[in-house]
Amino acid sequence: MKDNRKVKERIDQASNRLSQNYRKQELFEVGIGERLPQKADVIDTLSEIQKVIFPGFFGKENSAYVRLENFAGSALALIYEKIFKQIRTTLLFRGKRSRSEEFDAEVEELALRFIDRLPDIQELLLKDVDAELAGDPAASSREEVIFSYPGLYAIFVYRVAHELYRLNIPYIPRIMTEYAHGQTGIDINPGAEIGEYFFIDHGTGIVIGETTVIGNHVKIYQGVTLGALSPMKGQELSGVKRHPTIEDGVVIYANATVLGGETVIGRNSVIAGNTFITESVPENTRVSALMPELKLKSR
Numbered sequence: 480m481k482d483n484r485k486v487k488e489r490i491d492q493a494s495n496r497l498s499q500n501y502r503k504q505e506l507f508e509v510g511i512g513e514r515l516p517q518k519a520d521v522i523d524t525l526s527e528i529q530k531v532i533f534p535g536f537f538g539k540e541n542s543a544y545v546r547l548e549n550f551a552g553s554a555l556a557l558i559y560e561k562i563f564k565q566i567r568t569t570l571l572f573r574g575k576r577s578r579s580e581e582f583d584a585e586v587e588e589l590a591l592r593f594i595d596r597l598p599d600i601q602e603l604l605l606k607d608v609d610a611e612l613a614g615d616p617a618a619s620s621r622e623e624v625i626f627s628y629p630g631l632y633a634i635f636v637y638r639v640a641h642e643l644y645r646l647n648i649p650y651i652p653r654i655m656t657e658y659a660h661g662q663t664g665i666d667i668n669p670g671a672e673i674g675e676y677f678f679i680d681h682g683t684g685i686v687i688g689e690t691t692v693i694g695n696h697v698k699i700y701q702g703v704t705l706g707a708l709s710p711m712k713g714q715e716l717s718g719v720k721r722h723p724t725i726e727d728g729v730v731i732y733a734n735a736t737v738l739g740g741e742t743v744i745g746r747n748s749v750i751a752g753n754t755f756i757t758e759s760v761p762e763n764t765r766v767s768a769l770m771p772e773l774k775l776k777s778r
Contacts, residue, residue, distance in 0.1 A: 579684065596642045599704070604638060607634050634679065694729070705737050726748075735756070737750065743757070747762055754766055
């Protein structure tokens, strides 16, 4: 039989300990009227952006019955409202700012600058779709790539988050890319700089660090890490170029690791699978590791 007194005492003990932790940590001191950024709302906004970037693919509306110009205007108005609220909440919380007409005007401009960039994001993503189709013989159509490729979804989220990152919006860009990370297994920091016609094949296990620079027509396979040599200094390295530069036309095969802010992989080079690189590679170079010796014994 359940001992209600025992249950109450144990809950009270845990509650008191949590309350003590709350008082010790400024992290949990949210003032009256303040709100933390809402992860669910950020993800919902991302879904609305996906619908307007790829009309007819992810929404419930039938684009055959709607003028795309009308659809775009209506969709953008909804996105504006959602992103305005999230930027406003985030800046109020992060900067402990006070509400004012001047502050709202600042948030409005940030939200509108993001809206202004959505056509450019769409143009980049359509080039990424073409890169996926051209680079993967298993892809049957652009539609299949848009509907089902995790690599394209991760790139879509990155390109949206990167624009917010460039606007110095805290929290929201990383919430977006970590959501994509959870959905696809592909971890792209929103601060990375990635050029046109970017192709991720398979994708699971890819890591692309914050200060990575990737050129145009680059292809990356599963398990690739573009990382830092040593993050041991932590925040001392914030803002320092610590991830590699990958120039135009480079192909990096599965499970390769490229580390270091001074490491440059020259244009049109090929990095074979399972290689570990911590120094620059000249352009038009093929890099590979020695194959491990296989021993075969009859059973």
